[in-house]
Amino acid sequence: MIYLLLGFVMGVFFAHGTVAQAGSSHSLKFGPSGLGNGGTNPIDIPPNGGQIEYTYVSDGGVETNIGLVPGILVGGRMERGSWYMSLGGGLLVDAIGVGFGVYNGFGYVTGSGPGWHWNFEYKQSIAPDLEGGGFITPSAARVGIIWK
Amino acid sequence: MVKNNLKTKKIIEALIFGALTLGWIWALPLSAAGLSVGLIAVEEGGDQFRPGATAVLRPWDGAFLDLSLWGREYGKVVERSGLLAAGGEAQVKGILYIRFGGSILAESTRIKEAKTNPDSLTDSEKSDFSETSYAPGFMVGSSLKILNSGPIQVEAQWNSHVYPAGVAGGLFLAHGRRQTFTILGGIDL
Numbered sequence: 001m002i003y004l005l006l007g008f009v010m011g012v013f014f015a016h017g018t019v020a021q022a023g024s025s026h027s028l029k030f031g032p033s034g035l036g037n038g039g040t041n042p043i044d045i046p047p048n049g050g051q052i053e054y055t056y057v058s059d060g061g062v063e064t065n066i067g068l069v070p071g072i073l074v075g076g077r078m079e080r081g082s083w084y085m086s087l088g089g090g091l092l093v094d095a096i097g098v099g100f101g102v103y104n105g106f107g108y109v110t111g112s113g114p115g116w117h118w119n120f121e122y123k124q125s126i127a128p129d130l131e132g133g134g135f136i137t138p139s140a141a142r143v144g145i146i147w148k
Numbered sequence: 149m150v151k152n153n154l155k156t157k158k159i160i161e162a163l164i165f166g167a168l169t170l171g172w173i174w175a176l177p178l179s180a181a182g183l184s185v186g187l188i189a190v191e192e193g194g195d196q197f198r199p200g201a202t203a204v205l206r207p208w209d210g211a212f213l214d215l216s217l218w219g220r221e222y223g224k225v226v227e228r229s230g231l232l233a234a235g236g237e238a239q240v241k242g243i244l245y246i247r248f249g250g251s252i253l254a255e256s257t258r259i260k261e262a263k264t265n266p267d268s269l270t271d272s273e274k275s276d277f278s279e280t281s282y283a284p285g286f287m288v289g290s291s292l293k294i295l296n297s298g299p300i301q302v303e304a305q306w307n308s309h310v311y312p313a314g315v316a317g318g319l320f321l322a323h324g325r326r327q328t329f330t331i332l333g334g335i336d337l
Contacts, residue, residue, distance in 0.1 A: 032323075080238065
């Protein structure tokens with residue numbers, strides 16, 4: 001739980017004040033997940049449930065990520081041109097276990113202004129494994145569309 | 149033919165490492181440089197961490213060259229891995245920085261055969277006892293510059309090095325990764 005709080009505090013700190021988030025956005029991304037059992041498999045056609053993630057970013061730069069892997073995550077997003085970085089915490093899941101931890105995302109959005117754009121993102125995360133001890137480190141590399 | 153292929157492979161390996169070494173030397177005399185060394189915990193996709201060592205050279209503000217080394221031995225098997233990454237970093241907020249760049253992973257696995265004299269083996273036979281591979285990719289990460297005033301620098305990094313898996317990596321995003329947690333201490337050069 002301390003990791004969840006730490007991640008949330010980090011995310012809020014990160015988002016507060018200097019976040020250059022240009023309006024709210026919705027994105028739907030697809031791509032394979034790193035489940036803690038070696039390299040990732042290619043994405044399925046159509047993608048399976050563990051390869052889909054929805055993200056909502058508020059006007060204030062607070063993002064909410066919903067997906068099976070890495071998990072349910074809340075954090076802050078900072079944009080720098082077409083690039084962004086996010087930092088926060090939440091419930092993490094991989095093939096080894098489940099835990100509350102922190103995540104760190106890196107993304108790129110094509111184009112600018114309102115409308116549909118392509119979105120590429122990589123997320124890394126870590127949490128203590130609540131089931132078996134040790135750590136879980138789910139990750140994901142995804143491509144999708146973002147609506148600003 | 150096999151012997152010639154192995155020689156060609158060794159020449160290519162020598163050229164790669166030569167180019168990387170020249171890159172380091174080229175970067176050294178530039179102004180605003182810094183050099184840090186530290187410890188890393190490396191995760192190789194299996195949720196397990198291994199210890200290693202790392203060095204980070206900053207040839208100028210906003211650029212870096214990372215070299216990380218780790219390995220292990222179990223029984224007759226010796227594994228050695230190295231990462232070389234180069235790229236840029238930018239301040240996000242306060243002591244928090246974003247890092248991004250290119251990355252090369254080199255991995256070597258060797259089987260120790262104490263009773264066999266390596267000099268008595270042909271190159272083909274030697275290849276049965278060792279293998280070295282390289283993977284190009286990209287890296288992203290974040291850095292907390294805990295102490296960044298004066299000549300002394302202390303920072304913590306969290307990086308992911310991502311290596312697309314051939315055509316499947318390009319089209320279907322399949323990849324391997326090396327995730328590193330790093331503690332560094334260094335000085336301005």
